[in-house]
Amino acid sequence: MQSPAKPNNPNFSSGPCSKRPGYAVENLQLNTLGRSHRSSLGKDALSQACLKTAELLGLPEGYRVGVVPASDTGAMEMAMWSLLGQRGVDVLAWESFGKGWVTDITKQLKLDNVRLFEADYGYLPDLDAVDFNNDVVFTWNGTTSGVKVPNGDWIPDEREGLSICDATSAAFAMDIPWQKIDVGTFSWQKVLGGEGAHGMLVLSPRAVERLESYTPPWPMPKIFRMTKGGKLIEGIFKGATINTPSMLCVADYLDALSWVESLGGVQALIDKSNNNLAIVEEFVSANEWLSFLAHDPHTISNTSICLTLDAEPDQVKQIVKLLEQEKVAYDIGAYRDAPAGIRIWGGATVEAEDLNKLMSWIALTYDQVVKQA
Structure with a gap:
């Protein structure tokens, strides 16, 4: 089976977060x-x-x-x-x-x-x-x-x-x-x-x-x-x-x-972040082994999107490590004090296309680490 395409930008950290699309240091006003x-x-x-x-x-x-x-x-x-x-x-x-x-x-x-x-x-x-x-x-x-x-x-x-x-x-x-x-x-x-x-x-x-x-x-x-x-x-x-x-x-x-x-202003960033969350919501609804850490849908963050998996904590760590090794996603492990899981930044500096690709890779690595174990 051919591996899915990888995100153009693998930076999904929740802080420091990904730079904006098109960012280049040489474009800064440095006077x-x-x-x-x-x-x-x-x-x-x-x-x-x-x-x-x-x-x-x-x-x-x-x-x-x-x-x-x-x-x-x-x-x-x-x-x-x-x-x-x-x-x-x-x-x-x-x-x-x-x-x-x-x-x-x-x-x-x-x-x-x-x-x-x-x-x-x-x-x-x-x-x-x-x-x-x-x-x-x-x-x-x-x-x-x-x-x-x-x-x-x-x-x-x-x-x-x-x-x-x-x-x-x-x-x-x-x-x-x-x-x-x-x-x-x-x-x-x-x-x-x-x-x-x-x-x-x-x-x-x-x-x-x-x-x-x-x-x-x-x-x-x-x-x-x-x-x-x-x-x-x-x-x-x-x-x-x-x-x-x-x-x-x-x-x-x-x-x-x-x-x-x-x-066009802040509303464009809010809309973009909400759209990113919608991509993850669609994927979660289609995969019963994945859930939001937030129990009430009205309280799900559209920036720091925290997910739990039907997997042992060591298996989750293995999935996160594989995604990093494949240069698909960096720094998406759950915060050290939080329950074992994945935390994906969904803010407006993240492109929807990259998020779609990441979700495909999460499914692939879950199959490798958990379903085929």
Whole structure:
């Protein structure tokens, strides 16, 4: 039997994710390299990163966007350490990164008035039980479980607390009602296929008001400080970053934003990612040995698509290894803390043609490793 055609691009990692179709380093605008990030040229590039992000995401009036250190993790840490403690906290966790925020809140910040809403991999906690009189910390999409919140209907428009959302594998790929988000974070290296080490922090006017009216009781590292003299440091959200960024990574991010513009905006990326998920859904429905880790169809991620197989964990590892050896798919093993399985990135930087080819290869290797064993 002749082997099926291989994907043109075998990069299906869930972070750093595949570069956009047609990407080439030589096409980047590199006039900022070797220049200070505080020069007019450097500040303009960073300002454009903030402004274009806000414009493309359709952020409400008054929302700020800033480039911050340490990827999505750094952005979330800045938000939690700067904002939490004034009132109670409801924190949701249904996979490893959400559980990391639980650790910060309960073991590092050591907050007392905390309610924890947990669920096993594949499930969501009870969203209706969340109290928005408290601050609420959650992930929009569980990158390591492939389980997302179905929508923002559970977040009230009128709320006393702040909604603090880790949106790193959701922003630019899912329909996020930003008016319901007071703090949003994401990294360049997820949906847009950018480079790592830099995060984006989105603040609503309500979040800014909290920053300017509340001082946490714990010491605040310089890299987390967003206020001075009780006022927001507005420069952070206009390109004057807290620390020195990589201008090469900034150029790469601006290239990704231009790509989004060339497709017609964020909706084109959402549609493309949804179409990629549909390819996997069709394949799963036709093969009873394969299932989504997400148990509710309304919560299946269209970016970090997590699948379980009717196979032993060692057999799953063997399938993943074979796909890598054949240069069909790289880095698609389930996250180390998740149940054994396959995790395929389905964001808009992945082409449908390549995803179709990958599914054929998954079937082939499953036959070799499991059915013929």
